Amino acid sequence: MSSPAQTTPARVLDEILAHRRAVRQFAATPLPDEVVHRSVQRAMLAPSSGNMQFWEFYRVKTPAKKEVLAHLCLSQDAALNAAELMVVVVRKDLYRQRARRVLEETLQLAPDPQAAYLQKARLRYGKTYPMYYFMDPLGIKGIFTRLFLRLKRLTRPGVLTGSACDLRVTAHKNVALAAQTFMLSIAAEGYDSCPMEGFDGPRIRRFLGLPRTAEISMVIALGKADPHAELPPRVRLSMEEVYREV
Ligand SMILES: Cc1cc2nc3c(=O)[nH]c(=O)nc-3n(C[C@H](O)[C@H](O)[C@H](O)COP(=O)(O)O)c2cc1C
16 A cells, blocks of 8 residues: 555555456455445445436345356356355336436425526426436337437537437446446455356346346456455556547
8 A cells, every 4th residue: 555645546546446356266255244335335426317326236145145146147257256246237217216316305405495406407307307218118219319319410419319229328338337436446445346247137137026127237246356366467458549639
């Protein structure tokens, strides 16, 4: 760790980012409840489009349930060896409840009930977002929304979105930010993780008793890295390959 004189937020962040590796071999050390709870709370501070917070977190820690879930993660090393598993779920299907909940709390917390932003919030959460995230089973509304936006974009810049697929991308993008915040917190607490998308999503959904409309974003293996296990080298592209100034 850095000495106090060198401790700046940027250095602390560097240390956390260096610590966070995709760990697949774990020691038998259990994860303290507080570490997981604090990390979920930090994950919930992740930004989200329209502050809709489409995430849910399912912690699976009893050995019997963990074994079933590891099997649904295709029995991969990280899942089998983890002290426990966290399933990060996308609940775009709860858009009405989420919009209502965010609006209610925004209204409650606003010091000035006449503030101009409250009018906007009422419109957004009361009408715009519920309309935007509504999707009929055949996705027909999405086709018309996209067509309308395409026409609108003929004369000025505009967002081209609205299909069922676009909405899923938005929701998964949001939830992935929370998953990353969670893993960084786990690293900051001195523990380790491995995000996984090698899993059988529909079976995990059934295992958790979730409706068909819920989607699995990631399963995260958690624990303390086995100090004797060797990590692969950390391979990253160079800045020249991925960074442009325009
Ligand atoms: C969305 C996502 C899915 C991943 N799925 C798996 C997986 O199923 N199994 C696995 O062992 N690692 C998985 N990884 C971990 C990556 O392999 C790992 O992050 C990458 O190799 C870089 O290594 P590092 O995280 O140690 O820097 C996944 C990572 C992400 C972000």
